[in-house]
Amino acid sequence: MLRLERRSAPSTAMRVATPLVAVAASIVAGGLLFAALGHDPERALYGFFIAPLLSTYGLAELAVKATPLTLIALGLAMGFRAGVWNIGAEGQLTMGALAGGGLAAMVFYDAQGLWLLPLMCLAGVVAGMAYAAIPAFLRTRFGVNEILVSLMLTYVALLALSALVHGPWRDPGAFNFPESRFFSDSGNLPILIERTRLHLGYPLALLAVLVAWLVLARTVIGFQLEVTGLAPKAASFAGFKPDRTVWLAFLVSGGLAGLAGLIEVAGPGGGQLVPTISPGYGFTAIIVAFLGRLHPVGILLAAHVVALSYLGGENLQITMRMPVAVTGVFQGFLLFFLLAADVLVRYRPVWKRATA
Amino acid sequence: MLTTAILVTVMTAATPLLFAALGELVAEKSGVLNLGVEGMMLMGAVGAFAVAVTTGSSTLGILAGAGAGALMAMGFGLLTLTFLANQVATGLALTIFGIGLSALIGSPFVGTPLPRLPRLNVEGLSDLPILGPLLFGHDALVYLGLVMVPTIAWFLTRTRAGLILRAVGENQDSAHAIGYDVVAVRYAAVAFGGAMAGIGGAYLSLAYTPMWIEQMVAGRGWIALALVVFAAWRPWRLLVGAYLFGGVSILQLHAQGGALFNVPAQVLAMLPYLATIVVLTLISSRSGRFGLAAPGSLGKPFHPAG
Numbered sequence: 244m245l246r247l248e249r250r251s252a253p254s255t256a257m258r259v260a261t262p263l264v265a266v267a268a269s270i271v272a273g274g275l276l277f278a279a280l281g282h283d284p285e286r287a288l289y290g291f292f293i294a295p296l297l298s299t300y301g302l303a304e305l306a307v308k309a310t311p312l313t314l315i316a317l318g319l320a321m322g323f324r325a326g327v328w329n330i331g332a333e334g335q336l337t338m339g340a341l342a343g344g345g346l347a348a349m350v351f352y353d354a355q356g357l358w359l360l361p362l363m364c365l366a367g368v369v370a371g372m373a374y375a376a377i378p379a380f381l382r383t384r385f386g387v388n389e390i391l392v393s394l395m396l397t398y399v400a401l402l403a404l405s406a407l408v409h410g411p412w413r414d415p416g417a418f419n420f421p422e423s424r425f426f427s428d429s430g431n432l433p434i435l436i437e438r439t440r441l442h443l444g445y446p447l448a449l450l451a452v453l454v455a456w457l458v459l460a461r462t463v464i465g466f467q468l469e470v471t472g473l474a475p476k477a478a479s480f481a482g483f484k485p486d487r488t489v490w491l492a493f494l495v496s497g498g499l500a501g502l503a504g505l506i507e508v509a510g511p512g513g514g515q516l517v518p519t520i521s522p523g524y525g526f527t528a529i530i531v532a533f534l535g536r537l538h539p540v541g542i543l544l545a546a547h548v549v550a551l552s553y554l555g556g557e558n559l560q561i562t563m564r565m566p567v568a569v570t571g572v573f574q575g576f577l578l579f580f581l582l583a584a585d586v587l588v589r590y591r592p593v594w595k596r597a598t599a
Numbered sequence: 600m601l602t603t604a605i606l607v608t609v610m611t612a613a614t615p616l617l618f619a620a621l622g623e624l625v626a627e628k629s630g631v632l633n634l635g636v637e638g639m640m641l642m643g644a645v646g647a648f649a650v651a652v653t654t655g656s657s658t659l660g661i662l663a664g665a666g667a668g669a670l671m672a673m674g675f676g677l678l679t680l681t682f683l684a685n686q687v688a689t690g691l692a693l694t695i696f697g698i699g700l701s702a703l704i705g706s707p708f709v710g711t712p713l714p715r716l717p718r719l720n721v722e723g724l725s726d727l728p729i730l731g732p733l734l735f736g737h738d739a740l741v742y743l744g745l746v747m748v749p750t751i752a753w754f755l756t757r758t759r760a761g762l763i764l765r766a767v768g769e770n771q772d773s774a775h776a777i778g779y780d781v782v783a784v785r786y787a788a789v790a791f792g793g794a795m796a797g798i799g800g801a802y803l804s805l806a807y808t809p810m811w812i813e814q815m816v817a818g819r820g821w822i823a824l825a826l827v828v829f830a831a832w833r834p835w836r837l838l839v840g841a842y843l844f845g846g847v848s849i850l851q852l853h854a855q856g857g858a859l860f861n862v863p864a865q866v867l868a869m870l871p872y873l874a875t876i877v878v879l880t881l882i883s884s885r886s887g888r889f890g891l892a893a894p895g896s897l898g899k900p901f902h903p904a905g
Contacts, residue, residue, distance in 0.1 A: 571699020
């Protein structure tokens with residue numbers, strides 16, 4: 244009978260192989276799902292995975308969607324490495340968009356100048372950090388479960404956004420549509436390739452990958468996170484305070500999520516605040532972080548794979564009239580198969596005759 | 600009369616929370632932390648609605664809801680109990696998957712009308728002032744939820760199977776050493792939790808708001824998880840918690856409808872979520888670290904070879 248035997252050390256080869264296995268298995272499961280929905284699986288798979296990549300516009304959209312996923316997942320991975328679960332990135336993203344976008348739409352809507360965009364980014368980062376500080380504070384001060392608090396705060400943030408754009412922040416000239424005024428030209432992220440939506444946020448995300456990689460590989464902070472996650476006792480002997488790790492993880496991930504939110508409204512969001520800012524990037528980034536093995540470079544690759552699932556879903560909705568929810572199912576498949584395959588990292592399957 | 604009507608709606612609002620939280624309580628008592636309640640409730644809601652619409656039978660709908668929730672839970676069990684995957688990550692995956700799959704299954708049913716789950720109507724008794732609607736005016740699931748509380752309390756403390764389940768949850772290695780099948784017990788507890796979450800979801804789509812809307816569970820799965828902590832893993836306290844939270848959400852609705860305060864509807868809608876945070880903080884700060892009352896092996900993977 245098939246049994247699992249614990250490996251003496253986690254297998255590095257498997258750590259790299261399992262995400263690929265998960266992607267392959269998700270493609271197979273996706274094909275079965277399309278067939279079950281009564282569609283030609285070959286045509287649907289082509290439309291989901293290949294067709295979106297065949298144009299410059301499609302490739303640019305891939306980068307546009309990979310940008311927030313990369314930024315958020317980089318931050319989340321820091322916490323996940325240390326066993327700190329920030330599940331509320333969607334809320335921190337929303338708060339970042341509200342702060343930076345609110346500044347642009349309500350205060351500086353007439354202002355021009357190169358200073359505006361950095362100021363908005365700063366506001367986004369600070370707001371994301373501040374919002375993430377709530378679960379960090381409650382966890383370190385009172386021992387409250389950070390998963391539940393950060394999640395509850397996400398619902399609160401989405402309602403706050405809705406209240407503001409339906410109420411005091413609504414553009415007086417928008418015929419009662421729930422949307423804010425447009426930002427001034429200086430408040431929009433510059434477009435890098437004409438006739439696409441590829442914006443300055445993408446190179447910024449690439450830069451963040453580089454910085455995260457340097458921090459994790461070359462500084463004591465990275466080491467601290469790693470040790471705290473792998474061996475909490477050893478970490479405390481080494482003088483790493485668990486509370487400080489919680490704060491670090493929440494502030495970094497909250498700040499990056501806030502930045503991602505600001506980038507969404509100042510880039511592909513069209514330079515205004517509307518009731519829906521993100522299609523759930525804050526949650527999907529959790530999948531990206533795991534699929535990327537909590538490693539910055541892995542995260543960058545994983546962000547593009549998951550970004551493709553958004554494009555594929557949109558494409559099938561248009562060309563084959565499938566519900567856009569196909570995207571979410573595929574993303575669920577990805578994480579499921581990854582978690583299942585991950586058993587091979589720590590355990591080795593062995594055939595053993597049953598001993599009586 | 601108005602207060603009676605409000606109390607009746609509080610009971611309706613509390614019922615889905617009660618089902619989901621009771622199920623999660625049993626799963627956690629066996630040592631498994633399943634964060635996928637939201638996803639299981641969504642699958643329960645959509646499964647129940649789809650079956651009730653196509654067959655015309657709300658009983659079959661409820662069963663389908665329970666089945667959908669249990670099926671999701673078995674997927675969670677396969678990953679965490681057999682493949683030893685991280686329970687937190689797998690629970691999140693279950694929720695993400697449930698959001699997507701329920702939206703996919705439910706897309707043909709958006710906008711389909713469905714008659715509400717029938718309310719009990721006892722000739723004479725239901726018309727009594729105050730007590731009539733409070734005691735005799737509910738649908739079957741409200742009563743089932745209330746019956747589940749003492750049943751589960753009795754099962755966990757008074758039956759052999761319940762004691763084994765708690766032993767597995769308190770100390771998996773000792774339970775294993777005595778000869779109990781830790782994994783099998785946990786599969787059963789997780790499946791029960793899923794079925795209960797599924798019924799909670801079914802209640803939302805068949806009775807609370809008899810229709811299907813994407814993500815209609817709206818965070819109730821997470822509130823149910825918080826309720827288990829609030830209740831310190833005790834069924835009777837869970838009942839109090841569920842009714843308390845049902846009350847908060849109804850208060851919020853009535854405040855919106857009656858414009859009791861001059862605040863936007865969205866701000867009032869934040870109340871249940873904020874209340875959850877406040878309650879969690881009060882509970883956690885009193886009992887020290889999160890969950891002194893928590894089962895000893897909660898969230899720990901079990902591998903017989905150690």
